[in-house]
Amino acid sequence: MLTEFLKSIRGEKALWETIITGVDVCNFRLQGNTKDSFIPISLQPLHFEVFFCFAGHVVLKQQWNRVIVVRKQEILLLSEVSSLYSVACTADLAGILVSVDATTAKESLYSLCRMMGDLKLNTFEVKKYMDKQDGCAVIHGSSWVFSTFSEIVKMEDFQKSRYCVWKSVELLFLLSTGTLYPKDKDNLKISKVIREEINEICNYMEMHLDEKITIDYLCHKFYISPTTFKKYFRSIHGQPVYAWLSHKRMEKAAELLCYTSMTVLEIAQAVGYSSLSQFNVVFKKCYTCTPRQYRNRSDSIGFCLFPKE
Template sequence: MLAECLSEQGEWTQVMPGARACLFSLCERTLPLPLRLEPLHFEVLFCLAGGITLTRRGGSVLRLGTRQVLLLTDISHLTDARVETGLKGVLVAVDARGARASLKAICDLLGGLALNTEQVRRWMASRGGCAVEGSSPWSQAAFADLDRLPQSERARWCVWKSVELLYLLSAQGEPAAEMAPVLDQELTRTLAETRRYMEAHLDEPLSISTLSRRACLSATTFKEGFRRLYGLPAHTWLQQRRMERAAELLRDSSLSVLGVAQSVGYSSASQFSAAFRRQYGMSPTVYRKMSEPAQHRPIG
Protein backbone atom coordinates (compact mmCIF):
# COMPACT_ATOMS: atom_id res chain seq x y z
CA MET A 1 0.00 0.00 0.00
CA LEU A 2 2.54 2.60 1.13
CA ALA A 3 5.30 0.93 -0.87
CA GLU A 4 3.26 1.50 -4.03
CA CYS A 5 2.70 5.15 -3.11
CA LEU A 6 6.43 5.63 -2.47
CA SER A 7 7.69 3.63 -5.46
CA GLU A 8 8.96 6.80 -7.15
CA GLN A 9 9.71 8.77 -3.99
CA GLY A 10 11.99 8.57 -1.00
CA GLU A 11 15.32 6.81 -0.65
CA TRP A 12 14.97 3.02 -1.00
CA THR A 13 17.60 0.61 0.34
CA GLN A 14 17.64 -3.16 -0.27
CA VAL A 15 18.69 -4.25 3.22
CA MET A 16 18.51 -8.03 2.69
CA PRO A 17 16.83 -10.41 0.23
CA GLY A 18 13.08 -9.84 0.46
CA ALA A 19 13.31 -6.74 2.65
CA ARG A 20 13.84 -3.13 1.63
CA ALA A 21 13.32 0.15 3.43
CA CYS A 22 12.51 3.70 2.37
CA LEU A 23 13.26 6.96 4.17
CA PHE A 24 10.64 9.45 3.02
CA SER A 25 8.91 12.74 3.69
CA LEU A 26 5.57 13.64 2.10
CA CYS A 27 4.99 17.39 2.27
CA GLU A 28 1.84 17.44 0.17
CA ARG A 29 -1.63 17.98 1.56
CA THR A 30 -3.78 15.09 2.73
CA LEU A 31 -3.89 12.34 0.10
CA PRO A 32 -5.51 8.91 -0.28
CA LEU A 33 -3.44 5.74 -0.42
CA PRO A 34 -3.96 2.90 -2.91
CA LEU A 35 -5.72 -0.02 -1.21
CA ARG A 36 -3.42 -2.66 -2.66
CA LEU A 37 -1.04 -5.07 -0.94
CA GLU A 38 0.36 -8.15 -2.67
CA PRO A 39 -0.28 -11.55 -1.03
CA LEU A 40 2.50 -12.63 1.36
CA HIS A 41 3.79 -9.07 1.51
CA PHE A 42 3.66 -6.89 4.60
CA GLU A 43 4.67 -3.37 5.55
CA VAL A 44 5.97 -1.83 8.77
CA LEU A 45 5.94 1.96 9.04
CA PHE A 46 7.94 3.82 11.69
CA CYS A 47 6.18 7.20 11.79
CA LEU A 48 8.41 10.17 12.65
CA ALA A 49 5.87 12.91 11.90
CA GLY A 50 2.32 13.27 10.62
CA GLY A 51 -0.09 10.36 10.59
CA ILE A 52 -2.34 7.98 8.66
CA THR A 53 -6.04 7.32 9.16
CA LEU A 54 -7.40 3.90 8.16
CA THR A 55 -11.16 3.36 7.86
CA ARG A 56 -12.55 -0.16 8.13
CA ARG A 57 -15.81 -1.55 6.84
CA GLY A 58 -18.46 -0.53 9.34
CA GLY A 59 -16.90 2.88 9.87
CA SER A 60 -14.41 2.15 12.67
CA VAL A 61 -11.16 4.08 12.41
CA LEU A 62 -7.57 3.17 13.21
CA ARG A 63 -5.03 5.97 13.35
CA LEU A 64 -1.26 6.02 13.23
CA GLY A 65 0.39 8.97 14.97
CA THR A 66 3.88 10.32 15.47
CA ARG A 67 6.38 7.87 17.01
CA GLN A 68 4.07 4.92 16.54
CA VAL A 69 4.48 1.84 14.35
CA LEU A 70 1.96 0.58 11.78
CA LEU A 71 1.86 -3.09 10.77
CA LEU A 72 -0.01 -4.07 7.60
CA THR A 73 -0.46 -7.68 6.45
CA ASP A 74 -3.95 -7.58 4.90
CA ILE A 75 -5.89 -4.49 3.82
CA SER A 76 -8.97 -6.22 2.40
CA HIS A 77 -11.04 -4.97 5.36
CA LEU A 78 -10.22 -1.30 4.68
CA THR A 79 -12.44 1.11 2.78
CA ASP A 80 -10.12 4.12 2.95
CA ALA A 81 -6.54 5.00 3.87
CA ARG A 82 -5.50 8.64 4.09
CA VAL A 83 -2.18 10.35 4.74
CA GLU A 84 -2.00 13.56 6.76
CA THR A 85 0.07 16.53 5.71
CA GLY A 86 3.74 16.16 6.54
CA LEU A 87 3.96 12.37 6.88
CA LYS A 88 7.58 11.43 7.50
CA GLY A 89 9.10 8.13 8.46
CA VAL A 90 10.81 4.90 7.51
CA LEU A 91 8.83 2.24 5.64
CA VAL A 92 9.94 -1.40 5.67
CA ALA A 93 8.45 -3.48 2.83
CA VAL A 94 8.85 -7.26 3.07
CA ASP A 95 8.19 -10.07 0.61
CA ALA A 96 7.75 -12.99 3.02
CA ARG A 97 8.81 -15.57 0.45
CA GLY A 98 11.92 -13.69 -0.57
CA ALA A 99 12.89 -12.95 3.04
CA ARG A 100 12.40 -16.49 4.39
CA ALA A 101 16.05 -17.53 4.06
CA SER A 102 17.29 -14.23 5.50
CA LEU A 103 14.99 -14.50 8.52
CA LYS A 104 16.14 -18.07 9.13
CA ALA A 105 19.78 -16.97 8.99
CA ILE A 106 19.12 -14.20 11.52
CA CYS A 107 17.34 -16.63 13.87
CA ASP A 108 20.23 -19.11 13.55
CA LEU A 109 22.76 -16.40 14.40
CA LEU A 110 20.77 -15.64 17.54
CA GLY A 111 21.09 -19.18 18.82
CA GLY A 112 18.15 -20.76 17.07
CA LEU A 113 15.55 -18.11 17.89
CA ALA A 114 12.05 -19.42 17.18
CA LEU A 115 10.14 -17.04 14.89
CA ASN A 116 6.61 -18.44 14.60
CA THR A 117 5.29 -16.66 11.51
CA GLU A 118 2.01 -18.60 11.68
CA GLN A 119 1.39 -17.15 15.14
CA VAL A 120 2.05 -13.67 13.76
CA ARG A 121 -0.37 -14.33 10.90
CA ARG A 122 -3.13 -15.41 13.31
CA TRP A 123 -2.45 -12.47 15.60
CA MET A 124 -2.68 -9.99 12.73
CA ALA A 125 -5.77 -11.70 11.28
CA SER A 126 -7.52 -11.19 14.63
CA ARG A 127 -6.95 -7.46 14.12
CA GLY A 128 -8.09 -7.34 10.51
CA GLY A 129 -4.57 -7.28 9.12
CA CYS A 130 -3.83 -3.78 10.47
CA ALA A 131 -2.40 -2.85 13.86
CA VAL A 132 -0.84 0.25 15.38
CA GLU A 133 1.63 -0.04 18.20
CA GLY A 134 1.17 2.83 20.58
CA SER A 135 3.61 4.06 23.18
CA SER A 136 5.36 1.08 24.77
CA PRO A 137 8.85 0.54 26.20
CA TRP A 138 9.80 -1.22 22.95
CA SER A 139 8.63 1.60 20.65
CA GLN A 140 10.05 4.34 22.86
CA ALA A 141 13.47 2.67 22.82
CA ALA A 142 13.26 2.04 19.06
CA PHE A 143 12.52 5.69 18.24
CA ALA A 144 15.07 6.99 20.75
CA ASP A 145 17.77 4.91 19.05
CA LEU A 146 16.50 5.92 15.61
CA ASP A 147 16.93 9.60 16.55
CA ARG A 148 20.60 8.98 17.37
CA LEU A 149 21.47 7.12 14.18
CA PRO A 150 22.89 8.80 11.07
CA GLN A 151 20.54 8.90 8.11
CA SER A 152 22.57 6.23 6.31
CA GLU A 153 21.86 3.61 9.00
CA ARG A 154 18.16 4.20 9.60
CA ALA A 155 16.89 1.82 6.91
CA ARG A 156 18.92 -1.11 8.25
CA TRP A 157 17.91 -0.33 11.81
CA CYS A 158 14.20 -0.32 11.00
CA VAL A 159 14.45 -3.65 9.18
CA TRP A 160 16.18 -5.11 12.23
CA LYS A 161 13.53 -3.69 14.58
CA SER A 162 10.80 -5.07 12.31
CA VAL A 163 12.27 -8.56 12.70
CA GLU A 164 12.46 -8.00 16.44
CA LEU A 165 8.80 -6.95 16.55
CA LEU A 166 7.78 -10.04 14.57
CA TYR A 167 9.53 -12.15 17.18
CA LEU A 168 7.75 -10.35 20.04
CA LEU A 169 4.40 -10.92 18.35
CA SER A 170 5.18 -14.57 17.69
CA ALA A 171 6.53 -15.48 21.12
CA GLN A 172 4.08 -17.73 22.96
CA GLY A 173 3.16 -16.43 26.37
CA GLU A 174 4.86 -13.10 25.76
CA PRO A 175 2.81 -9.90 26.03
CA ALA A 176 2.55 -8.36 22.59
CA ALA A 177 2.99 -4.69 21.94
CA GLU A 178 0.32 -2.36 23.25
CA MET A 179 -2.00 -1.83 20.33
CA ALA A 180 -4.09 1.27 19.83
CA PRO A 181 -7.83 0.46 19.82
CA VAL A 182 -10.32 1.81 17.32
CA LEU A 183 -12.63 4.74 18.10
CA ASP A 184 -15.84 5.85 16.46
CA GLN A 185 -15.46 8.20 13.50
CA GLU A 186 -16.98 11.33 15.07
CA LEU A 187 -14.73 11.23 18.14
CA THR A 188 -11.73 10.42 15.96
CA ARG A 189 -12.41 13.44 13.72
CA THR A 190 -12.82 15.72 16.74
CA LEU A 191 -9.60 14.54 18.35
CA ALA A 192 -7.70 14.73 15.06
CA GLU A 193 -8.85 18.31 14.52
CA THR A 194 -7.81 19.20 18.07
CA ARG A 195 -4.41 17.59 17.54
CA ARG A 196 -3.93 19.65 14.36
CA TYR A 197 -4.83 22.76 16.37
CA MET A 198 -2.22 21.82 18.98
CA GLU A 199 0.34 21.28 16.23
CA ALA A 200 -0.36 24.73 14.77
CA HIS A 201 -0.21 26.51 18.15
CA LEU A 202 2.86 25.05 19.84
CA ASP A 203 3.91 28.56 20.85
CA GLU A 204 0.77 29.10 22.95
CA PRO A 205 -0.16 27.88 26.45
CA LEU A 206 -2.48 24.92 25.86
CA SER A 207 -4.23 23.41 28.88
CA ILE A 208 -6.42 20.31 28.99
CA SER A 209 -9.40 22.44 30.02
CA THR A 210 -8.89 24.80 27.06
CA LEU A 211 -8.47 21.97 24.57
CA SER A 212 -11.42 19.93 25.86
CA ARG A 213 -13.70 22.99 25.73
CA ARG A 214 -12.58 23.69 22.19
CA ALA A 215 -13.39 20.08 21.26
CA CYS A 216 -16.78 20.29 23.06
CA LEU A 217 -15.81 17.27 25.16
CA SER A 218 -15.51 16.71 28.87
CA ALA A 219 -11.93 16.79 30.13
CA THR A 220 -12.15 13.09 30.99
CA THR A 221 -13.47 12.08 27.55
CA PHE A 222 -10.84 14.22 25.85
CA LYS A 223 -7.95 12.80 27.90
CA GLU A 224 -9.05 9.18 27.58
CA GLY A 225 -9.86 9.47 23.87
CA PHE A 226 -6.61 11.25 23.05
CA ARG A 227 -4.55 8.63 24.86
CA ARG A 228 -6.38 5.76 23.15
CA LEU A 229 -6.02 7.31 19.71
CA TYR A 230 -2.45 8.61 19.88
CA GLY A 231 -0.90 6.29 22.46
CA LEU A 232 0.18 9.13 24.78
CA PRO A 233 -1.53 11.48 27.25
CA ALA A 234 -2.28 14.82 25.59
CA HIS A 235 0.19 16.75 27.74
CA THR A 236 2.95 14.21 27.02
CA TRP A 237 2.24 14.30 23.28
CA LEU A 238 2.30 18.12 23.35
CA GLN A 239 5.57 18.23 25.25
CA GLN A 240 7.13 15.67 22.91
CA ARG A 241 5.95 17.53 19.80
CA ARG A 242 7.27 20.82 21.17
CA MET A 243 10.69 19.28 21.66
CA GLU A 244 10.62 17.72 18.18
CA ARG A 245 9.73 21.11 16.68
CA ALA A 246 12.47 22.75 18.74
CA ALA A 247 14.98 20.22 17.39
CA GLU A 248 13.87 21.05 13.83
CA LEU A 249 14.36 24.78 14.46
CA LEU A 250 17.78 24.23 16.04
CA ARG A 251 18.86 22.23 12.99
CA ASP A 252 17.28 24.29 10.23
CA SER A 253 16.95 27.90 11.44
CA SER A 254 19.22 30.64 12.77
CA LEU A 255 16.93 31.48 15.70
CA SER A 256 18.62 31.95 19.05
CA VAL A 257 17.94 29.40 21.78
CA LEU A 258 15.52 31.88 23.36
CA GLY A 259 13.82 32.37 20.00
CA VAL A 260 13.41 28.62 19.62
CA ALA A 261 12.10 28.40 23.18
CA GLN A 262 9.47 31.06 22.51
CA SER A 263 8.45 29.32 19.27
CA VAL A 264 7.48 26.22 21.25
CA GLY A 265 5.72 27.90 24.17
CA TYR A 266 8.52 28.70 26.65
CA SER A 267 9.20 32.20 27.94
CA SER A 268 12.36 31.10 29.74
CA ALA A 269 15.42 29.76 27.91
CA SER A 270 16.56 27.92 31.05
CA GLN A 271 13.26 26.07 31.47
CA PHE A 272 13.29 25.18 27.78
CA SER A 273 16.89 23.95 27.97
CA ALA A 274 16.06 21.71 30.94
CA ALA A 275 13.07 20.21 29.08
CA PHE A 276 15.14 19.74 25.91
CA ARG A 277 17.90 17.99 27.84
CA ARG A 278 15.36 15.56 29.35
CA GLN A 279 14.15 14.68 25.86
CA TYR A 280 17.46 14.49 23.97
CA GLY A 281 20.10 14.04 26.68
CA MET A 282 21.98 17.22 25.72
CA SER A 283 21.53 20.98 25.77
CA PRO A 284 20.02 22.84 22.78
CA THR A 285 23.42 24.42 22.06
CA VAL A 286 25.21 21.06 21.94
CA TYR A 287 22.40 19.58 19.81
CA ARG A 288 22.75 22.43 17.31
CA LYS A 289 26.51 21.95 17.06
CA MET A 290 26.15 18.19 16.58
CA SER A 291 23.56 18.79 13.84
CA GLU A 292 25.94 20.89 11.76
CA PRO A 293 27.30 19.18 8.62
CA ALA A 294 30.69 17.64 9.34
CA GLN A 295 32.46 20.00 6.92
CA HIS A 296 31.24 23.01 8.92
CA ARG A 297 32.38 21.73 12.32
CA PRO A 298 35.66 23.00 13.76
CA ILE A 299 38.48 20.42 13.65
CA GLY A 300 39.91 19.29 16.98
Protein backbone atom coordinates in the same frame (compact mmCIF):
# COMPACT_ATOMS: atom_id res chain seq x y z
CA MET B 1 0.53 -1.11 -0.63
CA LEU B 2 2.86 1.71 0.44
CA THR B 3 5.59 -0.14 -1.46
CA GLU B 4 3.80 0.25 -4.81
CA PHE B 5 2.84 3.83 -3.97
CA LEU B 6 6.39 4.93 -3.17
CA LYS B 7 7.89 3.14 -6.16
CA SER B 8 5.46 4.94 -8.46
CA ILE B 9 6.41 8.39 -7.22
CA ARG B 10 8.81 10.52 -9.21
CA GLY B 11 10.72 13.58 -8.04
CA GLU B 12 10.28 12.88 -4.33
CA LYS B 13 12.98 12.29 -1.77
CA ALA B 14 12.84 8.48 -1.48
CA LEU B 15 15.86 6.26 -1.00
CA TRP B 16 15.34 2.52 -1.51
CA GLU B 17 17.78 -0.06 -0.13
CA THR B 18 17.83 -3.84 0.11
CA ILE B 19 19.08 -4.40 3.66
CA ILE B 20 18.93 -8.21 3.69
CA THR B 21 17.50 -10.73 1.24
CA GLY B 22 13.77 -10.17 0.90
CA VAL B 23 13.73 -6.96 2.94
CA ASP B 24 13.61 -3.60 1.14
CA VAL B 25 13.57 -0.28 2.98
CA CYS B 26 12.50 3.16 1.78
CA ASN B 27 13.51 6.30 3.67
CA PHE B 28 11.33 9.05 2.24
CA ARG B 29 9.75 12.43 2.64
CA LEU B 30 7.07 13.73 0.29
CA GLN B 31 7.79 17.28 -0.76
CA GLY B 32 4.53 18.70 0.50
CA ASN B 33 3.87 20.57 -2.74
CA THR B 34 1.04 18.36 -3.93
CA LYS B 35 -2.45 17.58 -2.72
CA ASP B 36 -3.11 14.68 -0.40
CA SER B 37 -2.58 11.41 -2.26
CA PHE B 38 -4.71 8.30 -2.58
CA ILE B 39 -2.73 5.08 -2.21
CA PRO B 40 -3.52 2.01 -4.34
CA ILE B 41 -4.90 -0.85 -2.25
CA SER B 42 -2.72 -3.81 -3.07
CA LEU B 43 -0.38 -6.15 -1.24
CA GLN B 44 1.44 -9.10 -2.74
CA PRO B 45 0.70 -12.51 -1.13
CA LEU B 46 3.01 -13.36 1.79
CA HIS B 47 4.21 -9.77 1.98
CA PHE B 48 3.92 -7.41 4.90
CA GLU B 49 4.87 -3.80 5.55
CA VAL B 50 6.05 -1.94 8.63
CA PHE B 51 5.82 1.85 8.36
CA PHE B 52 7.53 4.13 10.90
CA CYS B 53 5.79 7.50 10.57
CA PHE B 54 7.94 10.62 11.09
CA ALA B 55 5.50 13.27 9.86
CA GLY B 56 2.08 13.66 8.29
CA HIS B 57 -0.41 10.83 8.51
CA VAL B 58 -2.05 7.96 6.64
CA VAL B 59 -5.82 7.40 6.75
CA LEU B 60 -7.12 3.88 6.11
CA LYS B 61 -10.88 3.34 5.76
CA GLN B 62 -12.32 -0.15 6.18
CA GLN B 63 -15.51 -1.55 4.73
CA TRP B 64 -17.55 -1.29 7.92
CA ASN B 65 -16.79 2.42 8.41
CA ARG B 66 -13.84 1.89 10.72
CA VAL B 67 -11.19 4.57 10.17
CA ILE B 68 -7.54 3.97 11.07
CA VAL B 69 -5.20 6.95 11.28
CA VAL B 70 -1.42 6.55 11.46
CA ARG B 71 0.18 9.68 12.90
CA LYS B 72 3.66 10.95 13.64
CA GLN B 73 5.66 8.63 15.89
CA GLU B 74 3.30 5.72 15.31
CA ILE B 75 3.94 2.45 13.46
CA LEU B 76 1.67 0.79 10.90
CA LEU B 77 1.93 -2.99 10.57
CA LEU B 78 0.14 -4.22 7.46
CA SER B 79 -0.39 -7.86 6.48
CA GLU B 80 -3.79 -7.85 4.76
CA VAL B 81 -5.72 -5.27 2.71
CA SER B 82 -8.97 -7.07 1.87
CA SER B 83 -10.90 -5.05 4.48
CA LEU B 84 -9.79 -1.69 3.03
CA TYR B 85 -11.68 0.41 0.52
CA SER B 86 -9.80 3.71 0.77
CA VAL B 87 -6.27 4.72 1.78
CA ALA B 88 -4.86 8.25 1.58
CA CYS B 89 -1.87 10.15 2.94
CA THR B 90 -1.11 13.80 3.56
CA ALA B 91 1.26 15.62 1.23
CA ASP B 92 3.87 15.98 3.99
CA LEU B 93 4.12 12.27 4.79
CA ALA B 94 7.60 11.17 5.87
CA GLY B 95 9.07 8.06 7.40
CA ILE B 96 10.69 4.70 6.80
CA LEU B 97 8.90 1.79 5.15
CA VAL B 98 10.15 -1.75 5.70
CA SER B 99 8.76 -4.00 2.96
CA VAL B 100 9.14 -7.74 3.52
CA ASP B 101 8.66 -10.69 1.18
CA ALA B 102 8.11 -13.35 3.85
CA THR B 103 9.04 -16.25 1.57
CA THR B 104 12.30 -14.77 0.28
CA ALA B 105 13.26 -13.24 3.62
CA LYS B 106 12.61 -16.33 5.76
CA GLU B 107 16.23 -17.43 6.15
CA SER B 108 17.50 -13.86 6.52
CA LEU B 109 14.99 -13.14 9.28
CA TYR B 110 15.89 -16.32 11.13
CA SER B 111 19.56 -15.32 10.95
CA LEU B 112 18.71 -11.88 12.26
CA CYS B 113 16.74 -13.44 15.12
CA ARG B 114 19.77 -15.50 16.08
CA MET B 115 21.90 -12.34 16.11
CA MET B 116 19.34 -10.73 18.45
CA GLY B 117 19.87 -13.33 21.17
CA ASP B 118 18.22 -16.26 19.43
CA LEU B 119 14.73 -14.76 19.43
CA LYS B 120 11.93 -17.25 18.86
CA LEU B 121 9.20 -15.84 16.64
CA ASN B 122 5.82 -17.46 17.16
CA THR B 123 4.31 -16.57 13.79
CA PHE B 124 1.00 -18.16 14.76
CA GLU B 125 0.57 -15.64 17.59
CA VAL B 126 1.52 -12.77 15.30
CA LYS B 127 -1.05 -13.94 12.75
CA LYS B 128 -3.68 -14.26 15.45
CA TYR B 129 -2.97 -10.70 16.59
CA MET B 130 -3.12 -9.35 13.04
CA ASP B 131 -6.34 -11.24 12.29
CA LYS B 132 -7.96 -9.45 15.23
CA GLN B 133 -6.82 -6.17 13.66
CA ASP B 134 -8.11 -7.17 10.20
CA GLY B 135 -4.55 -7.06 8.90
CA CYS B 136 -3.98 -3.39 9.81
CA ALA B 137 -2.46 -2.59 13.21
CA VAL B 138 -1.32 0.80 14.47
CA ILE B 139 1.34 0.43 17.15
CA HIS B 140 1.50 3.37 19.55
CA GLY B 141 1.33 4.40 23.17
CA SER B 142 3.85 1.91 24.56
CA SER B 143 7.23 2.63 26.12
CA TRP B 144 8.79 0.50 23.34
CA VAL B 145 7.41 2.83 20.65
CA PHE B 146 8.55 5.87 22.62
CA SER B 147 12.11 4.58 22.98
CA THR B 148 12.24 3.46 19.32
CA PHE B 149 11.52 6.94 17.96
CA SER B 150 13.74 8.53 20.61
CA GLU B 151 16.66 6.49 19.28
CA ILE B 152 15.86 7.10 15.60
CA VAL B 153 16.13 10.87 16.01
CA LYS B 154 19.74 10.51 17.16
CA MET B 155 20.85 8.66 14.03
CA GLU B 156 22.20 9.61 10.66
CA ASP B 157 19.98 8.74 7.69
CA PHE B 158 22.02 5.70 6.63
CA GLN B 159 21.64 4.21 10.12
CA LYS B 160 17.89 4.70 10.38
CA SER B 161 16.94 2.19 7.68
CA ARG B 162 18.94 -0.64 9.25
CA TYR B 163 17.68 0.23 12.70
CA CYS B 164 14.05 0.08 11.52
CA VAL B 165 14.61 -3.42 10.08
CA TRP B 166 16.01 -4.48 13.44
CA LYS B 167 13.07 -2.94 15.30
CA SER B 168 10.57 -4.53 12.90
CA VAL B 169 11.83 -7.98 13.87
CA GLU B 170 11.76 -7.01 17.53
CA LEU B 171 8.17 -5.79 17.09
CA LEU B 172 7.10 -9.17 15.68
CA PHE B 173 8.76 -10.87 18.63
CA LEU B 174 6.97 -8.63 21.14
CA LEU B 175 3.63 -9.28 19.43
CA SER B 176 4.28 -13.02 19.37
CA THR B 177 4.99 -13.05 23.12
CA GLY B 178 2.29 -10.56 24.10
CA THR B 179 4.82 -8.27 25.77
CA LEU B 180 4.51 -5.13 23.64
CA TYR B 181 2.16 -3.47 26.09
CA PRO B 182 2.55 -3.59 29.88
CA LYS B 183 0.62 -6.35 31.59
CA ASP B 184 -1.78 -4.21 33.56
CA LYS B 185 -4.78 -5.94 35.07
CA ASP B 186 -6.67 -2.63 34.87
CA ASN B 187 -5.98 -2.18 31.16
CA LEU B 188 -9.06 -4.12 30.07
CA LYS B 189 -11.25 -2.19 32.49
CA ILE B 190 -10.65 1.22 30.97
CA SER B 191 -13.98 2.56 29.78
CA LYS B 192 -14.50 4.51 26.59
CA VAL B 193 -15.32 7.59 28.69
CA ILE B 194 -12.00 7.38 30.55
CA ARG B 195 -10.06 6.91 27.30
CA GLU B 196 -11.75 9.91 25.73
CA GLU B 197 -11.08 12.02 28.81
CA ILE B 198 -7.38 11.04 28.87
CA ASN B 199 -7.18 11.83 25.15
CA GLU B 200 -8.76 15.24 25.74
CA ILE B 201 -6.21 16.00 28.46
CA CYS B 202 -3.37 14.95 26.14
CA ASN B 203 -4.67 17.25 23.42
CA TYR B 204 -4.80 20.09 25.93
CA MET B 205 -1.21 19.50 27.04
CA GLU B 206 0.03 19.47 23.44
CA MET B 207 -1.74 22.81 22.80
CA HIS B 208 -0.18 24.41 25.92
CA LEU B 209 3.42 23.20 25.89
CA ASP B 210 4.61 26.74 26.63
CA GLU B 211 2.78 26.78 29.96
CA LYS B 212 3.54 25.32 33.35
CA ILE B 213 1.44 22.16 33.59
CA THR B 214 0.93 20.16 36.75
CA ILE B 215 -1.10 17.06 37.44
CA ASP B 216 -3.09 18.91 40.11
CA TYR B 217 -3.98 21.67 37.62
CA LEU B 218 -5.08 19.17 34.95
CA CYS B 219 -7.17 17.17 37.40
CA HIS B 220 -8.86 20.31 38.67
CA LYS B 221 -9.56 21.52 35.13
CA PHE B 222 -10.91 18.20 33.84
CA TYR B 223 -12.63 17.02 37.03
CA ILE B 224 -10.66 13.80 37.45
CA SER B 225 -8.86 12.53 40.54
CA PRO B 226 -5.03 12.51 40.43
CA THR B 227 -4.95 8.80 41.30
CA THR B 228 -7.33 7.86 38.49
CA PHE B 229 -5.56 10.12 36.01
CA LYS B 230 -2.05 8.83 36.71
CA LYS B 231 -3.19 5.21 36.87
CA TYR B 232 -5.05 5.15 33.56
CA PHE B 233 -2.66 7.49 31.74
CA ARG B 234 0.20 5.08 32.40
CA SER B 235 -1.95 2.11 31.41
CA ILE B 236 -2.89 3.72 28.08
CA HIS B 237 0.44 5.37 27.18
CA GLY B 238 2.91 3.02 28.86
CA GLN B 239 4.71 5.84 30.69
CA PRO B 240 4.07 8.43 33.42
CA VAL B 241 2.40 11.76 32.65
CA TYR B 242 5.52 13.88 33.10
CA ALA B 243 7.68 11.56 30.95
CA TRP B 244 5.10 11.82 28.14
CA LEU B 245 4.86 15.60 28.53
CA SER B 246 8.66 16.01 28.56
CA HIS B 247 8.91 14.00 25.34
CA LYS B 248 6.26 16.18 23.66
CA ARG B 249 8.13 19.31 24.73
CA MET B 250 11.40 17.99 23.32
CA GLU B 251 9.69 16.87 20.11
CA LYS B 252 8.31 20.38 19.61
CA ALA B 253 11.70 21.91 20.46
CA ALA B 254 13.39 19.73 17.83
CA GLU B 255 10.86 20.85 15.24
CA LEU B 256 11.45 24.52 16.05
CA LEU B 257 15.22 24.04 15.89
CA CYS B 258 14.91 22.52 12.42
CA TYR B 259 12.46 24.90 10.85
CA THR B 260 12.61 28.28 12.55
CA SER B 261 15.23 30.93 13.22
CA MET B 262 14.15 31.26 16.86
CA THR B 263 16.97 31.41 19.38
CA VAL B 264 17.50 28.48 21.72
CA LEU B 265 16.22 30.59 24.61
CA GLU B 266 13.05 31.47 22.69
CA ILE B 267 12.49 27.80 21.89
CA ALA B 268 13.05 26.83 25.51
CA GLN B 269 10.38 29.29 26.57
CA ALA B 270 8.05 28.11 23.78
CA VAL B 271 8.07 24.61 25.22
CA GLY B 272 7.65 25.59 28.85
CA TYR B 273 11.18 26.10 30.20
CA SER B 274 12.09 29.37 31.92
CA SER B 275 15.61 28.09 32.59
CA LEU B 276 17.85 27.68 29.53
CA SER B 277 20.29 25.46 31.43
CA GLN B 278 17.51 23.09 32.50
CA PHE B 279 16.20 22.96 28.94
CA ASN B 280 19.68 22.12 27.64
CA VAL B 281 20.06 19.29 30.15
CA VAL B 282 16.71 17.71 29.28
CA PHE B 283 17.24 18.13 25.52
CA LYS B 284 20.71 16.56 25.64
CA LYS B 285 19.39 13.66 27.69
CA CYS B 286 16.75 13.04 25.03
CA TYR B 287 18.86 13.54 21.88
CA THR B 288 22.45 13.06 23.18
CA CYS B 289 23.46 16.47 21.82
CA THR B 290 22.86 20.11 22.69
CA PRO B 291 20.11 22.09 20.94
CA ARG B 292 22.71 23.98 18.88
CA GLN B 293 24.41 20.76 17.83
CA TYR B 294 21.01 19.34 16.84
CA ARG B 295 20.27 22.41 14.70
CA ASN B 296 23.66 22.17 13.00
CA ARG B 297 23.17 18.45 12.36
CA SER B 298 19.75 18.93 10.78
CA ASP B 299 21.18 21.68 8.55
CA SER B 300 24.03 19.46 7.35
CA ILE B 301 21.85 16.39 6.73
CA GLY B 302 19.06 18.37 5.08
CA PHE B 303 16.39 16.12 6.58
CA CYS B 304 14.83 16.49 9.98
CA LEU B 305 12.74 13.91 11.78
CA PHE B 306 10.11 16.54 12.43
CA PRO B 307 9.22 18.39 9.18
CA LYS B 308 6.68 21.19 9.33
CA GLU B 309 3.11 20.01 9.37
